[in-house]
Amino acid sequence: xxxxxxxxxxxxxxxxxxxxxxxxxxxxxxxxxxxxxxxxxxxxxxxxxxxxxxxxxxxxxxxxxxxxxxxxxxxxxxxxxxxxxxxxxxxxxxxxxxxxxxxxxxxxxxxxxxxxxxxxxxxxxxxxxxxxxxxxxxxxxxxxxxxxxxxxxxxxxxxxxxxxxxxxxxxxxxxxxxxxxxxxxxxxxxxxxxxxxxxxxxxxxxx
Amino acid sequence: xxxxxxxxxxxxxxxxxxxxxxxxxxxxxxxxxxxxxxxxxxxxxxxxxxxxxxxxxxxxxxxxxxxxxxxxxxxxxxxxxxxxxxxxxxxxxxxxxxxxxxxxxxxxxxxxxxxxxxxxxxxxxxxxxxxxxxxxxxxxxxxxxxxxxxxxxxxxxxxxxxxxxxxxxxxxxxxxxxxxxxxxxxxxxxxxxxxxxxxxxxxxxxxxxxxxxxxxxxxxxxxxxxxxxxxxxxxxxxxxxxxxxxxxxxxxxxxxxxxxxxxxxxxxxxxxxxxxxxxxxxxxxxxxxxxxxxxxxxxxxxxxxxxxxxxxxxxxxxxxxxxxxxxxxxxxxxxxxxxxxxxx
Ligand code: SF4
Ligand code: SF4
Numbered sequence: 139x140x141x142x143x144x145x146x147x148x149x150x151x152x153x154x155x156x157x158x159x160x161x162x163x164x165x166x167x168x169x170x171x172x173x174x175x176x177x178x179x180x181x182x183x184x185x186x187x188x189x190x191x192x193x194x195x196x197x198x199x200x201x202x203x204x205x206x207x208x209x210x211x212x213x214x215x216x217x218x219x220x221x222x223x224x225x226x227x228x229x230x231x232x233x234x235x236x237x238x239x240x241x242x243x244x245x246x247x248x249x250x251x252x253x254x255x256x257x258x259x260x261x262x263x264x265x266x267x268x269x270x271x272x273x274x275x276x277x278x279x280x281x282x283x284x285x286x287x288x289x290x291x292x293x294x295x296x297x298x299x300x301x302x303x304x305x306x307x308x309x310x311x312x313x314x315x316x317x318x319x320x321x322x323x324x325x326x327x328x329x330x331x332x333x334x335x336x337x338x339x340x341x342x343x344x345x
Numbered sequence: 346x347x348x349x350x351x352x353x354x355x356x357x358x359x360x361x362x363x364x365x366x367x368x369x370x371x372x373x374x375x376x377x378x379x380x381x382x383x384x385x386x387x388x389x390x391x392x393x394x395x396x397x398x399x400x401x402x403x404x405x406x407x408x409x410x411x412x413x414x415x416x417x418x419x420x421x422x423x424x425x426x427x428x429x430x431x432x433x434x435x436x437x438x439x440x441x442x443x444x445x446x447x448x449x450x451x452x453x454x455x456x457x458x459x460x461x462x463x464x465x466x467x468x469x470x471x472x473x474x475x476x477x478x479x480x481x482x483x484x485x486x487x488x489x490x491x492x493x494x495x496x497x498x499x500x501x502x503x504x505x506x507x508x509x510x511x512x513x514x515x516x517x518x519x520x521x522x523x524x525x526x527x528x529x530x531x532x533x534x535x536x537x538x539x540x541x542x543x544x545x546x547x548x549x550x551x552x553x554x555x556x557x558x559x560x561x562x563x564x565x566x567x568x569x570x571x572x573x574x575x576x577x578x579x580x581x582x583x584x585x586x587x588x589x590x591x592x593x594x595x596x597x598x599x600x601x602x603x604x605x606x607x608x609x610x611x612x613x614x615x616x617x618x619x620x621x622x623x624x625x626x627x628x629x630x631x632x633x634x635x636x637x638x639x640x641x642x643x644x645x646x647x648x649x650x651x652x653x654x655x656x657x658x659x660x661x662x663x664x665x666x667x668x669x670x671x672x673x674x675x676x677x678x679x680x681x682x683x684x685x686x687x688x689x
Contacts, residue, residue: 173671185655189391196393204395 214293217326219276222269223292224312225323231315233308234288237262241280241289249273250280267308271297282328290324361469364457368469369446377609378408384650391654418598425502426595434500435600438493438607445486446610448472448479449617450540450627478538483618484524487573487611491517493604494575494582498592509591512581515661519668520572520579526676527565530683531555531622544626556623561679563623565672567648570615572664574608577653581661616645 146152163169195201205212214220225234237254253266281290292311297304313321323329331337382397382405389396397404422428450472457469476482491513498510532538534555535546547553556563572579583591590596593604620626620641627638659667 182656186651189651189655192393193387193390196390201393202395203393206395206398 214295216324218293218295219278219281219291219326220295221271221292221297221306222280222311223290223324224267224308225288225290225321226313226315226318228318228321231318233264233312234286235264235267235284235308236286236288237264238285240283240285244279244283246277246279247273247275264308268305269311270303270305272299272301272303278327281324281326284328287324287329290328291326292324358468362474364469365472366447369451370443373443373446373451373610373613374606376613377606378412380609380612380646381411381605382408383646384653387647387650388654391651412602415599415602420598420600421595423502423595427500427502430496430500431595432600434493434497435596435603435607436493437496438490439603439610441486441490441493442607442610442614445483445490445614446617447474448476448482448486448540449614450544450621451617472540475539475541479540480528480532480538480543480618480622483614484528487614488517488521488524490607490611493607494592497596497604501592501595503594505589505594506592508588509582509594512588512661513592516572516575516579516581516664519665520569523565523668523672523676524569524573526673526680527562527569528622529676530562530680531559533680533683533687534558540621540626543622547625551625554623554625559623559679559683561675563619565676565679566619566623568672569668570619571649571652572668574611574615574649576612576649578656578658579664580658581664584658612646612649613642616642616649619645 143153163172192201196203226232227234237252239252239254242250242252249270249272251266251268251270252264254262255265257263276291278291284290289311385407386396386404397407400406400410422431472479494513495510495517498506498508498513500506531543535543537543543555547555571577575582581591583593588594593601596604617638620638624641627635
């Protein structure tokens with residue numbers, strides 16, 4: 139459905155449906171009739187029955203809607219953008235981040251700070267990596283831009299703190315090495331689409 | 346005759362009345378506190394919530410937590426308020442609610458066993474003071490209780506309070522006529538204003554209950570009773586969605602708590618009156634009869650909570666319209682018909 143019919147401001151040409159709201163009674167007799175009709179209609183008892191039914195269902199049919207929050211939580215979408223996680227390679231257990239700096243560059247609130255250096259094998263390693271969650275707006279750009287699926291959004295959303303600035307270190311976000319088998323791939327921003335395999339083509343040799 | 350049963354009872358001394366008064370005060374304030382818990386639970390269940398759960402088993406100690414909070418909260422008196430009236434207004438509500446309970450039969454009578462020193466052999470009556478005009482006294486006292494919200498609203502130098510007070514006056518003028526007229530027909534039938542006589546009149550079992558002879562009066566009294574205790578659908582006095590908290594806007598801590606206890610005590614009183622006058626009352630002879638009236642009172646109490654969960658509340662003008670143009674004529678017609686039937 140397009141927006142055209144909402145942009146049409148010419149009164150009378152729109153495609154409106156009138157709701158039948160009844161009509162107010164004319165004359166004393168009609169008013170009296172309406173009062174009598176409404177008095178004996180029993181609508182009030184319908185209301186009572188509805189609440190009673192809700193109570194009985196809540197008590198005996200396990201239809202209680204309360205979630206006892208700190209003790210039990212509602213499931214969140216796998217695409218939910220909460221506190222970041224740094225993932226590891228499943229084979230070697232090494233962190234996936236290659237220190238390319240794209241996330242630092244794209245972060246629109248400038249909250250990622252990182253530094254890299256050469257390690258003894260002349261490979262790039264991340265020496266400093268912090269995210270200031272006081273500034274982060276959880277836009278997901280960092281996860282989207284990361285070429286290695288290294289920085290992703292996790293599911294920890296309880297990030298109230300006493301101070302404005304709240305820094306998270308690389309090690310805090312990194313999957314613990316002993317929990318590597320529990321590491322979940324992220325299916326939100328920047329993740330491989332479900333039909334990624336279908337989109338793979340052979341590299342044309344003519345290049 | 347049942348009256349001989351009453352006459353057989355031992356003489357009521359002032360010690361007995363005093364003990365009864367203390368008992369009523371202690372038990373009914375505790376019950377009023379418990380009433381808040383029940384109300385929160387029932388309303389929660391009707392909205393598919395759990396209600397208070399964490400203080401004590403199933404939230405049962407929530408009352409204690411609330412009590413501690415109310416007692417220890419700072420008692421704020423606004424700068425421009427009329428301090429004296431502001432301070433005594435909640436006392437009026439709470440006191441009149443309990444004074445009304447003095448003439449109502451609550452809990453069975455008993456004699457303190459003689460091995461207890463000092464108080465042994467004292468007979469504690471079921472009514473603290475058995476007036477022969479019981480109903481009139483109770484209704485009058487509950488009406489006087491409306492001075493509480495009225496004075497509170499006017500003394501607190503707050504616009505919401507003034508509106509609350511004005512609504513108190515409106516409500517008071519509307520329902521009081523209906524209360525009196527609706528209960529007049531049963532009084533005519535019984536020919537007495539004493540609760541004991543009402544009880545004996547209906548002693549013959551369910552078939553004798555006045556609700557069958559006076560269904561209209563019963564419904565009218567119930568409606569007026571809801572207005573009297575300012576419960577939904579007639580909670581105009583402090584309807585939060587419209588007038589912040591009405592007459593109670595500036596109150597905090599224990600003074601606010603007194604309004605609260607007064608309201609719940611009034612709810613209990615109205616339930617007691619309705620159970621005795623229309624639903625057969627209690628059976629003096631057996632303990633089981635007392636259990637029965639407790640069940641009736643609980644039923645009315647539950648009805649008040651149930652209605653609060655289900656029905657929207659009315660505007661002040663609708664309340665006046667309802668009371669003066671619908672309920673009062675109905676009550677008068679009811680009285681006329683009762684009188685005609687009694688004459689024939
Ligand atoms: S989610 Fe957005 S704001 Fe937060 S670190 Fe990533 S890019 Fe920066
Ligand atoms: S974009 Fe990814 S790989 Fe590049 S520095 Fe950030 S986390 Fe590491």
